[in-house]
Amino acid sequence: MTGQNATPDAGQRLAVLGAGVMGTGIAALAVGHGIAVSIIDVDRGRLADATARVDRQVRTARLMGTLPPDVRPGPLDVGPSLTDVPTGRTGLTAVVEAVTEDPYAKAKVLTEVSALVTPGTPVVSNTSSIPIDELARSVARPEDLVGSHFMNPPYLIRTVEVIRGPRTGPHTLDAVRRLLAVLGREPVVVEDAPGFVTSRILHPMINNAVRVVAAGTASVESVDTLLQGCLGHPTGPLRTADLIGLDNLVDSLWVLHERTGDESCRPCELLLTKVRAGHLGRKSGRGFYHYEGDL
């Protein structure tokens, strides 16, 4: 589906770093809006099926009616580094960083990319929890760096938390607003802090939900049903945890714990056990629930 007959939105081009849950979701959102995307990952296994995973998500978005109907998909190419893909590193509308929630991995990839792209190209981090100003230490031009925390799945959730780091330049904030407008997303701009707003509230809440299950107070299903039925949570915290990916959730909780000292952010033993067992949630077929199909 992608890569054919494309009429990219006014020549816009995105580079997405990381072909995981969020990288492919953000790529699907962009492709579905007619934007050309290059998706980069160091893991060749991830690259091998990245196109299929993006295509499937574009179809899901169409199925849910969240893409403009009259726009042809933008072309997608994949590669192990920005220097290997035909769309290259010049003329990019923006770079979206969606690699593993590990401050060292992010520092490395941000240093590399900021040395490659034209100055003034917005570098947009999709980090869940790492303060933007901390990431800014790794880039050549901190004014080009901004946080844009897409929710999962990016093509179904319209609101995006945008994080203005203390050194984020006004041109970068304007550029990310324009990009989100093209993508049909609605930004809410917040200040920089560990976990910003959404992860600072949601991630310890999910951790507490897991603790309740571990304590034997209620089953996984009961916790989700109560949070849905009594508190209006759309899916329940444990289904949300499976959607996020338990490994990513643990990484984010450690980031929060190390930077806030808040004990409610220390990942609980049941979460750690599941990650050690490879039960990562929806993406591995099993977490708190069982899944078939690889969405």
Next chain:
Amino acid sequence: MTVPSDQEVSDTGDRVDTVTAELVRFLTARTGRAWPPDTDLFATGGLSSLFAMELVVHLEQTYGVSVRGTDLRLDNFRTVRRMVALVDRLRTGEPGDHGA
């Protein structure tokens, strides 16, 4: 279970009944709940909208059809009966509301 598209079924009624029964079985196996053919799968308390894509893939793989264009919309997958109608239309090659 794959039903090849060239497998002869005596008439449209039988074919529809077969697909209906198979889909009800599939949904029950995957969700642990019974789904009468006219129940809205995605109404409050129903299935996650992400499950809808699994239904698309299931129909495509099982019945050898390809769901494209404006056929790819949630309303076509909302009930077992609607999915059966879609499969029937795509298998018999009737011109539907295929869009670009």
